[in-house]
Amino acid sequence: AQTVTQSQPEMSVQEAETVTLSCTYDTSENNYYLFWYKQPPSRQMILVIRQEAYKQQNATENRFSVNFQKAAKSFSLKISDSQLGDTAMYFCAFVTNAGKSTFGDGTTLTVKP
Amino acid sequence: EAGVAQSPRYKIIEKRQSVAFWCNPISGHATLYWYQQILGQGPKLLIQFQNNGVVDDSQLPKDRFSAERLKGVDSTLKIQPAKLEDSAVYLCASSLVQGDTEAFFGQGTRLTVV
Numbered sequence: 001a002q003t004v005t006q007s008q009p010e011m012s013v014q015e016a017e018t019v020t021l022s023c024t025y026d027t028s029e030n031n032y033y034l035f036w037y038k039q040p041p042s043r044q045m046i047l048v049i050r051q052e053a054y055k056q057q058n059a060t061e062n063r064f065s066v067n068f069q070k071a072a073k074s075f076s077l078k079i080s081d082s083q084l085g086d087t088a089m090y091f092c093a094f095v096t097n098a099g100k101s102t103f104g105d106g107t108t109l110t111v112k113p
Numbered sequence: 114e115a116g117v118a119q120s121p122r123y124k125i126i127e128k129r130q131s132v133a134f135w136c137n138p139i140s141g142h143a144t145l146y147w148y149q150q151i152l153g154q155g156p157k158l159l160i161q162f163q164n165n166g167v168v169d170d171s172q173l174p175k176d177r178f179s180a181e182r183l184k185g186v187d188s189t190l191k192i193q194p195a196k197l198e199d200s201a202v203y204l205c206a207s208s209l210v211q212g213d214t215e216a217f218f219g220q221g222t223r224l225t226v227v
Contacts (some may be wrong), residue, residue: 004155006155035215037218039197043220044116044218044219044220044221045156045206045218046218047205047215047216050215052121079197091155091156093155098168098169098211099144099161099163099168099169099208099210100144100158100161100168100169101156101158101216102158103148103155103156104155105153105155106154106155
């Protein structure tokens with residue numbers, strides 16, 4: 001069974017600054033996929049970024065990037081130039097080849113003006 | 114394209130009553146998921162369908178929960194009888210295929226059992 005741990009229940013950052021959200025996971029599988037999802041208050045969950053475990057290069061999507069350390073089973077999310085609209089709950093998710101997903105308990109991020 | 118549709122948005126029932134949730138995935142998406150999200154926690158996968166077949170229902174409390182996806186399109190999740198600890202948001206998601214593709218989520222149904 002897979003487990004996903006997000007050790008920071010809450011974080012805050014000043015607008016325009018950079019913040020890093022941490023995620024660690026435990027699995028015996030070699031091929032899998034990792035995702036970061038964003039859930040704004042009272043709104044639906046949307047994908048932020050994804051990483052295939054077989055790729056060594058870290059994924060990047062505009063202001064969002066990951067630091068994927070496969071040996072350490074770590075998958076952190078860096079948000080650069082934070083914006084007020086980034087305020088949300090962020091979930092790290094582990095997905096097997098068969099599509100079985102395990103989510104962490106989330107980090108609530110508040111971007112302060 | 115239209116997103117994942119769920120109804121109702123909110124439901125309040127008394128314990129021991131039954132309730133049903135409906136989900137219409139994005140057109141063409143073969144994989145459909147039902148998650149339970151308890152306040153303060155991440156979504157927990159209850160059941161995963163590939164077309165109209167069940168791929169994984171290992172975390173579905175089968176004594177009270179049931180789900181079906183007739184014709185491989187929309188799906189219903191039922192709870193009978195409900196318990197207080199079933200109070201949660203029930204999320205439906207769909208993806209084109211299983212595994213590495215993005216899951217698109219609906220807005221969820223917030224269930225309160227009193």
